[in-house]
Amino acid sequence: MxxxxxxxxxxxxxxxxxxxxxxNNTSSNIGSLVEVHKFDDITTNIYRYPFASLEWTDPSGGLALSGTQAKRNVRFEIRKDELVTGGALELYYTPSPALIPVRSHLNVYFNGLLIKSLPILKEHLGNKTFAKIAIDPKALADSNQIEFEFIGHYSDICENPVDSSLWLNISAQSVLVLDKQQLHIANDLSSFPTPFFNVTTNTASTLPVIFSDEPDSNTLKAASIFASFGGVLTAWRGVDYPVLINQLPSNGHAVVFITNDNRPYFLKDYPKSTAPTVEMTDIPGTQSNKLLIISAPTSEKLIEAAKALALGNVLFNGPVTEILGYTEVEKRKPYDSPNWIDSSKKVYFGQLTTFDGQLSANGIEPAPINVQLNLPPDLYFVNGSRVDMNLIYKYTKPTETGMSQLRFILNNHLVRSYPLKPDSQQDKISENLPIMGAVNLFGTSKVDASFIRPTNSLTFDFDYSNIYTSKKDECTTQAPIPHRVEIDPASNIDFTGIYHFTQMPNLSLFWQSGYPFSIYADLQETAAVIENTKDTEQLSTLLNTLGRIGAQLGYASTNIEILTKIDDDSEDVLxxxxxxxxxxxxxxxxxxxxxxxxxxxxxxxxxxxxxxxxxxxxxxxxxxxxxxxxxxxxxxxxxxxxxxxxxxxxxxxxxxxxxxxxxxx
Known part of the structure; x- marks a missing residue:
C-alpha cells in the first residue's frame, strides 16, 4: 500500500x-604510484597495493591460516585499458613456533598456477619472515586471485588439525607491486564504459565534464542523465565529476557536451551535427587519454543522446554513432528501483545474488554465505508486522556428536539458529518473523525494527562441530572431509503487506538511498534547482549527487527536471x-x-x-x-x-x- x-x-x-x-577521498584501495619509468616513449608506472586494499582479506588487512582453514585467497582486478608488464608480491608472514621445519611450508598460487613453494625453516619459526615472489604477467587476467595454502606439521604422529599450534599469519604489511603501462585503446564505442568509467577494479572513477560556456537547463539535464548513468555503472566504487568550462583536463579522460552553436575552443572546427551523436576520440597531445563527445544540433537534442546512452536502446559501435531514432521508454513506477527488492511479492534468494556460487561454500569450516537485501527506505514496521521467510538449505551430514548448527544473522544480529541433523542432508524451514515496531505492546516480537535498514546483510553461517580424539599410547589419524553447504536459490523472503510511510524531513534516508527523490527510479517527480551555473563547484556537486543516487538505485535519472532560472512559471513546475x-x-x-x-x-x-x-x-x-x-x-x-x-x-x-x-x- x-x-x-x-x-x-x-x-x-x-x-x-x-x-x-x-x-578521505584518497581511497586505500588505490595503489600508490612510486616510480615512473620511460623507455622508447613507453611509460611504465610502478604501483604498490597494500594487502588491506585487496578483496577478501581479514579485518586486520592480512590473512590467518590454520589447520582447519589451510587455504585462503585474495582478489584484485586490472583495468581493461592497462597492461601489466611485470611485478612482484612482497610477502610478510609469521609461522607458528611449534611447526616442524621444512616439512611445513607455504604454497602460493596465481590464478590456480603454483608459482612458489616457501619452506618454513628453523629460523623462521615465530618470527616475521619476508619473501619476494616475482609475478609472470602472462599469468594475469582482468580478474585475478592469489591463493595461499598452508601445509603445517607439528608432530610425526597423531596430528590434530584443530590443534592451536597449527597457524601461519600473513601480515597486512604485505604488498602487491605491479608495473603497469597505459594502453592506447581503439576509438570504439562498443567498449564503453571503458575507459571513461572503471567497472573492473575497486577504485573510484574521476571523469571531468566539459561545457563550452555556462550550460542552459537542457544541456545540464543531459549532463545530469549521463552523470547518474555513470553512477549506475560504477556502483559502489564511486565516481567524481569535476566540471571545466571551455578547457581540457590536465590529465585523464573527459566528456564534453556541445551543440552546433555552442562549443569549446578545441572543438571549434568540429563538424556540425544533423542528429544527436556520440563519438569517442583521442585528446590531442596525449598518448592514451580519450574524449567522449556528446553533440546535437540543439541543447534539447542533447537530452536524447544522453538518454539513448543511459538506457542502451541504441547500438553504439565504432568511433561515432548517430542516433537517428530514439524511442522514449515508459516511466518508472513507485519503488521499482532495480537495486531494491519488490516489496509487493515474494523475493527469491537467487534474485539477490551478484556472482556465481554466492549461495554455496565448502571447507572444513565453510565460510559464511552472505546476500544483500536492499529495501525501499520508507517501509514502516509496526507491532504485528511480519516477514515470512522460506529457507531451503543443503549440507553434508555432521557427526552425531557435538552441536552443528546454522545461524541466521541479520546485520550482525543473531535472529535464529537451527540444528544440522546427522541423519539428513537437506532441510526446509518456514519462518514467520514478527517485527517489533516503535512500541512493543505484548513482548512477543523477535526482530527489532531498528535492525532493519535500507541496505541489509543476510548471513547464513554453517558451523560444524568437529571432534578429534587421541589416546596416549595409540591413536588413529583421520583426514577431515571438507563440508559442502548450499542455500537453495528457491528460498524466498516476503515483505508484502508492509506499509510505505515515514515522517519528513529525514536526511539519513537521503544519505542512505537518495530519498525522497528515489521513490521513482528515473526521478520523474524531482526538480533540481541550480541558478549559478557559472560556479563549477556547484555544477560538480549536482552531478556528483545524481551519480551517487544513480549508484544507489541502479537506474539513470532520465526524467529529472532541471531549473537554472526561477521565474513566474517556476512555481507551477515545482x-x-x-x-x-x-x-x-x-x-x-x-x-x-x-x-x-x-x-x-x-x-x-x-x-x-x-x-x-x-x-x-x-x-x-x-x-x-x-x-x-x-x-x-x-x-x-x-x-x-x-x-x-x-x-x-x-x-x-x-x-x-x-x-x-x-x-x-
Missing amino acids: FLKKISLCVMTLLFASVAANAQ EDKDILVIGNIPELLKDNDNVAIVLSKTEQAISTSFNSDNPNRFDPDKKNLNTTIRTRNSNGLGAIVSFQSPLNSDRTVVAMLSDSPEGLA
Whole structure:
C-alpha cells in the first residue's frame, strides 16, 4: 500500500569540516604510484597495493591460516585499458613456533598456477619472515586471485588439525607491486564504459565534464542523465565529476557536451551535427587519454543522446554513432528501483545474488554465505508486522556428536539458529518473523525494527562441530572431509503487506538511498534547482549527487527536471516536485516564516564562517580570535538542509549550501 509521505516543517543541519573529507577521498584501495619509468616513449608506472586494499582479506588487512582453514585467497582486478608488464608480491608472514621445519611450508598460487613453494625453516619459526615472489604477467587476467595454502606439521604422529599450534599469519604489511603501462585503446564505442568509467577494479572513477560556456537547463539535464548513468555503472566504487568550462583536463579522460552553436575552443572546427551523436576520440597531445563527445544540433537534442546512452536502446559501435531514432521508454513506477527488492511479492534468494556460487561454500569450516537485501527506505514496521521467510538449505551430514548448527544473522544480529541433523542432508524451514515496531505492546516480537535498514546483510553461517580424539599410547589419524553447504536459490523472503510511510524531513534516508527523490527510479517527480551555473563547484556537486543516487538505485535519472532560472512559471513546475537545491535557495522556496527564519540563520552562519580565503571578514582588532578559529575551519563549511516545500505540504526540499568551493567539495 502506498501512502503519501508526511513532510514536517523541521530542518536538520549537518556541518562538516571539509579537511577530513578531502583526506578521505584518497581511497586505500588505490595503489600508490612510486616510480615512473620511460623507455622508447613507453611509460611504465610502478604501483604498490597494500594487502588491506585487496578483496577478501581479514579485518586486520592480512590473512590467518590454520589447520582447519589451510587455504585462503585474495582478489584484485586490472583495468581493461592497462597492461601489466611485470611485478612482484612482497610477502610478510609469521609461522607458528611449534611447526616442524621444512616439512611445513607455504604454497602460493596465481590464478590456480603454483608459482612458489616457501619452506618454513628453523629460523623462521615465530618470527616475521619476508619473501619476494616475482609475478609472470602472462599469468594475469582482468580478474585475478592469489591463493595461499598452508601445509603445517607439528608432530610425526597423531596430528590434530584443530590443534592451536597449527597457524601461519600473513601480515597486512604485505604488498602487491605491479608495473603497469597505459594502453592506447581503439576509438570504439562498443567498449564503453571503458575507459571513461572503471567497472573492473575497486577504485573510484574521476571523469571531468566539459561545457563550452555556462550550460542552459537542457544541456545540464543531459549532463545530469549521463552523470547518474555513470553512477549506475560504477556502483559502489564511486565516481567524481569535476566540471571545466571551455578547457581540457590536465590529465585523464573527459566528456564534453556541445551543440552546433555552442562549443569549446578545441572543438571549434568540429563538424556540425544533423542528429544527436556520440563519438569517442583521442585528446590531442596525449598518448592514451580519450574524449567522449556528446553533440546535437540543439541543447534539447542533447537530452536524447544522453538518454539513448543511459538506457542502451541504441547500438553504439565504432568511433561515432548517430542516433537517428530514439524511442522514449515508459516511466518508472513507485519503488521499482532495480537495486531494491519488490516489496509487493515474494523475493527469491537467487534474485539477490551478484556472482556465481554466492549461495554455496565448502571447507572444513565453510565460510559464511552472505546476500544483500536492499529495501525501499520508507517501509514502516509496526507491532504485528511480519516477514515470512522460506529457507531451503543443503549440507553434508555432521557427526552425531557435538552441536552443528546454522545461524541466521541479520546485520550482525543473531535472529535464529537451527540444528544440522546427522541423519539428513537437506532441510526446509518456514519462518514467520514478527517485527517489533516503535512500541512493543505484548513482548512477543523477535526482530527489532531498528535492525532493519535500507541496505541489509543476510548471513547464513554453517558451523560444524568437529571432534578429534587421541589416546596416549595409540591413536588413529583421520583426514577431515571438507563440508559442502548450499542455500537453495528457491528460498524466498516476503515483505508484502508492509506499509510505505515515514515522517519528513529525514536526511539519513537521503544519505542512505537518495530519498525522497528515489521513490521513482528515473526521478520523474524531482526538480533540481541550480541558478549559478557559472560556479563549477556547484555544477560538480549536482552531478556528483545524481551519480551517487544513480549508484544507489541502479537506474539513470532520465526524467529529472532541471531549473537554472526561477521565474513566474517556476512555481507551477515545482509545485508537484520534490526539490533538490544546489547553492542559494530561491526566495520562492522561503515562503514560510519558520523556514525563512531557520534558513536565514543557516546562511548567516555559513557566510560568517572563518574561511582562509576571506581572512578579513571580522573586526581586524580581533586578530587572535580570527586567527585561532580560522585555523580550525580553514577549509570551509558545508550544510545539508531539508524542510517541507512551501509550495506543497506533501513535498520535500533538500538544499546543499556552502561558504566556499571547498565546502561544496
